[in-house]
Amino acid sequence: MLVLTRKLHQSIVIGDGIEIVVLEVRGEQVRIGIKAPKDVAVHRKEVFDQIQEANLAAAEVRVEDVPDIPE
């Protein structure tokens, strides 16, 4: 992992067209601004991880366990 230290309002540029800027630092919270092309997904990691786990769980379902929906 590349580790950079930034001060308030300083930025990081990634590849071609992605920029990350420190907008505000308040106590333990850091407000981060992200500029990225529309086709690049940007999400909080917890949500991303949750969806990845749910995807993998859906692939592990056994054929015999698929529920029957009562009428």
Next chain:
Amino acid sequence: MKTTLAGTRFGNVEFDGDDVLRLDGGLVGLPDLQRFVLFEAKPGSPFSWLQSLDDPSMAFLVTEPSRYVPSYDTDVARRCPDLAEAVVLATAHVPAGKPRETTLNLAGPIVVDAVSRKGRQMVLEDGAYTTPYRVFPHSETHERRAA
């Protein structure tokens, strides 16, 4: 033209080239899985298998959540106005041997345009959808115990 996919959990799967769904960027965490076919788990079942063509060993249980959460389709379609006729799917998880504990992941809908058969998996950050959605209400046994 029918093609056969071998090596799946269901043995050989036959499909038509026109049935192939293409997900832009693949699935979250599985970006290389971009081509799929969809088939019912059992005749008439609301559950289907999203079978990967890129990795035949992977098939994901999915369903259309609008059947259980009426407003869901509209909520999702609002966020992808580029899809003319969106089919919205959510992955389902069934703990081994416990079909009544089936849950849906509403935070990561797989949205596909019914006409072009192209789509993507979206990430919804709404608090409303972050908890797994239970398809079946808590069991009767559970309620009796709580009384």
